[in-house]
Amino acid sequence: MGFLKQNILAVIGIFTLVLGIGYFVKYAIDKNWIGEAARATIGFFIGSAIIITGHFLRKNYATFSSIILGGGIAILYFTTTIAFREYHLFAQNTAFIITCCITLLSIILSYRYNSEVLVIFSLFGGFLAPLMISSGQSNYLFLFTYISVLNIGMFIITFLKQWKSVGGIAFFFTHLYLLYWIVEKPEILSIYFYLINYVIFYAFALLNYIKKNILFAFDTILLVLVNFFSTLSLIYLFNKLGYEPVIIFPLIFAAINGCLVFREYNKKSFNSTYSIFTGITVSLLTIAVALQFKTHLITSIWAIEATLLLFIWKKTNLSIFKVFFYILFPLVLLAQIITWAQYFDAKDLNVIINPIFLTSLVTIITILFNLALLKRLQGNNTSGNSFFENAFKILNYSVIYFAILFELIYQISEQPFAIILVSGFLLSLFYISILLLLGRKLEINRQIENGLIYFFFCLTIIHVTFCASELIHDIVLKKTSWSFYGIYLLYLIPFIYVYYYKVINTPDFLKIKISYWLGAFTLVTVVSCELYHLYLLGNSVNHTNLPALQKHFSILYLPIIWAILSIIFIYTGLKRENNELSRIGFTLIGIVIVKLYAYDVWQMDNISRIIAFILLGVILLLSSFMFQRLKNIIKNLVDKKDETDKNENSEF
Template sequence: MSGFLLTILIIVIIFFIFSNLNNKIRRLEKEVHDLNLKINQPQQNTVIHQQPVSDIPAELHQTQETIIPTTNTPDQLPLQPQKDWLEPVFDFLKQNILTIIGIFTLVLGIGYFVKYAIDKNWIGETARAGIGLAVGAGIMLAGHFLRKNYAVFASIITGGGIAVLYFTTTIAFREYHLFSQNTAFIITTLVTVVFIALAYYYKSEVLIIFAMLGGFSAPLMISTGQSNYLFLFTYLTLLNVGMLTTAFLKHWKSVGWTSFVFTSIYLFFWTLRQPELLSIVFYIINYIIFYIFALQDHIKRNILSPWDTLMLVLINFSSIIGLIYIFNTLSYEPVIIFPLLFAGVNALLLLREYGKKNFGYSYSIFAGLTISLVTIAVALQFKSHLITSVWAVEASLLLYIWKKSGHSIFKTCFYVLFPLVIIAQILTWSEYLDKDNMGIVFNPVFLTSLVTVTTTVVNLFLLKNINKIQKPEDGFFENVFTIVSYSIIYIALLLEIIYHISDMPWPAVTSIGLLFSIYYIFVLLVLKRRLGIDGIIQTGLIYLLLILIALNASFAASAVVTAVLQKKLTSGFYMIHLLHWVPFTYVLWNTASNTDFYKTKISYWVISVTLVIAVSCGFYHTYILNSVNDTSLIYKTKEHFTILYLPIIWTVLASIFIYTSLKKNIPEYGRIGFVLTGIMVLKLYSYDVWQMDNISRITAFIILGIILLLSSFTFQRLKNIIKNMVDKKEDEKEG
């Protein structure tokens, strides 16, 4: 008991010291206020004597001119930098973090003290609850007296007192069983009502947020583990109606967002744990409440803020996810009723804007929501996957709103949601591994992919238009988004193709996959101007196309030829395989004058190596197919082509590279030609000569001699050209 008396004594001493300090602080504040009044008082009786300009020395006169302030016209006034939307939050925390920590520490201290008293059997269970309620009321009373001079501080103090009341009621019900659940609920409801009334009376937005947090936490505090959802959501509906009333009277948007977050958590938990038709009623009720909340400024002043727009997007799509999950789980039809119903609501608002001939921001938002919801309804009708479709459409809607409004919050939300769309789509694609005998195109996996592909195309179009209007501050994210978007479209189409040809031999699957990849990139390059593809993305696509062509012409073609010789594929399939020459010819033709592609020397080498591989392998595989009837002779035929015909092909290609170098004045092609010649000579001397008969050996040496002579002549000609150019430049300098 001595410890209890000592604690009370310490509290009294602290209160006395705080009271003295508080009086001194008030006297200092009054003195500072008086000094400010004296300093700012206009000096009417002061006479300013100015010295004639002629009597001022020249140096002082010049100095005086330099310090004359210049007045800015309204157009010349510097623009105030826009504050980050998180800055008010950080300012609030910087100014009140000690208060928040202090009240939290005080509540914990009181809790530990009561526990200590309980452990020592100083007080009984009823007294414990009484002390807790008295302490909470006392803290609230202290906040009441401090509210005039310290509004925010008093709000936090009052919130701490309310928290003590909530926790005391919870402990009294769950631990001590002093009253029933209904009584505990009535007490917590009364505390919440008092809390809201005080917040309204004090005109404190901080206090109303504390009240809402307590109101939504109360059901958890008095829960017994038994699920009475009707009772719970009736209470939450009343709480949200109070929120809506407060939001309309005081225009406190944070209250509505707090309610939305907690209500959504409760609804989704109910939906996942025990889906039933009753929850649909509360989904509709909350949809109406939060829709009215989001439209309050639109109703009063015919405007929509970015946060109101975000609420419209979230309440539409979160409600659809929950409602359709319930319908699918309980096997009810039709699932498209809710997207169409919500689309109808937005269509009415759209018609209202159209009737007023107002085609501004609000009109665009309602139009976007209506189209998005109808799109989801169509996707659901064909049994596509819900989450992926909803998120994909919602991401496009956020980007559309960003384009129309210019508010960066929608851009941020889009970049947050888009990775989730990718994850959901990847999970959808994984179902290709588990499902058999799905229809072509009209199957749930591809229909979901089709929604994602459509929205991705819309995203690319919107982003292109946005970048035309406002130049992006950092193109890195835009480039990454563009690459990822085209990759999603590519993978969606490729997986559908591979799924339906998976029964074919593996060489055929590989070849078709590579051909599709080549033609996909080919189409992007053909449409590059309309799609806005340029710069590093265009160059990257060309590199990727060349690599795929080289793989298709070498490894994939070899597998196809083997399969044809083994009678697994027809020779006609090999002719289809050669279709990579169409995009390759296009690239060769268009990159000839593309200075962006040839900014680096490696570009010449990549395109030249691809050409050598494509030509050599093309002739090689065609020769094998036309010469071999028995697979046992395939090794000898390959060796014959490698020794006799491959050097001839490389000779022609080396000559073409050297000729192009001389004609176009591109030294890099000359180097490539000489390197190819060197490789051929090295191959001839180190391997080929020792495998030939006499006639072939003579032929090879003759060809080699011609090649060496041509190379020597070309080199001499190139050297003379370079020498003449250098001499000409020196003459120009001397002249």
């Protein structure tokens, strides 16, 4: 970037000059001033003249000279391409020899003038030359022999001059060509060239390690890319060609990296370099294990590589690895979603031991490592509790949840809808309660914890209303056995835990008034619905008498249940001197009265009406007594406060 800022005019100038010459040649061609051979000759002459000019300027204007030389080399490349493709002045082999000579010339000049700019021009020209002289027929053996030789030459230049950019550019173009090859025409020959170039670029990445016993950020990135891109591509090739075992390449690459781990261990050097080699080795071994269990390739490798990047970030504290991690992690999520989508078409998958869930398991394991690593990173960074980090945690816990949920739903997909529904909600309630139980260890902050409690209550309400309604209907129709109602009731375990430990005994949660009302509403719903379910199951003969039972319970028993609960709320509010609970109790009493006079009495028979009025009367009297007691307690408290204030003032 600094180079462009300082030399932007020179770059634009040489680009403009090349365009100007091109337009002049085009104009001459349009006017039929020159023939095809003459056009090519002019191009070669102008390119050579610019190179000679750059040569004479090199002493006093080194950078400017490099740009001029690069422009001249570009003209030679384009002239050769046009002479071959448009004018057919020479054969493909001749054109290729000319482009190789141009590349060799540019490499010699860049080395002679010690110019990294010029070697970059040479590199681009060298990799684009095959495209320039392509005739449309694929000769991959010839192409990759040339590219491998070019890479070896670039490695020698880099070894002598320490030009880091060369390795990155060469890696990009080489693997772009290789990727096109294996997609268009996968064959055994491409495996050999992958291995040759793995060795070349592995050596590129280790240049500083060999010379200075250190790995810089660029070296580490190249090391990670070489290992994982080669692994991914070779496994893809083996799968396409039907070869076995596919785990051979991650094991070979793990062994190569393991040798460096062993070397560092023998030196008793447990620095960041040791950690990087160890992380890569362990990641490759993990990929081998994942592949052995037939997990999905892309998802597993991306998940493991993302964790490796996070691990390297932790060990080196270089922010570039954090950036790469946050770029790759969304791709991991996308790949995982695509993997889950395969449940729709999958048939006869084993429980847990199947490719889809095992892939999810690999992702879950890497996620747990991610959370552990981020926890350690946040220990040294006060910004760890930011919104972004919290959102990242929520995403991770969501992936774990959906991985388990989708596997559960698939395995019970043949069961009635009510069983699937109840099972899914039970899993959700237990999962949230486990997160709340481990909240301190997982460093879930108060805001997220409150949000989880609210969400838990909402799911509980749906579970005891909609899910239970479906289940009761199936039990009455004999589609589902009575025993599954006992499984449905397991939700009471997490509900009691959350309600007692996270609501009643958590003052922070109850600082917000809405918390009292949501908690009370959930409790009233749970108690009412469960008594309602027991009443239906205990009295229903078949589905035909269900409407009558539902109506009878709603009119006679529901007001009594709500009235009793209102007394409990009022009493608890008085005992704890909590006005909010008392308000909830009186509100519930009000709902009962309105419901009774507005609807229930007009639907009852005489006996039920007498019983309802008597019970409601007793309840209202008790509520009135409690209210009067509440007023007296408040009055006494106020009188005591006034008396205390008066004594303090008199003493003063």
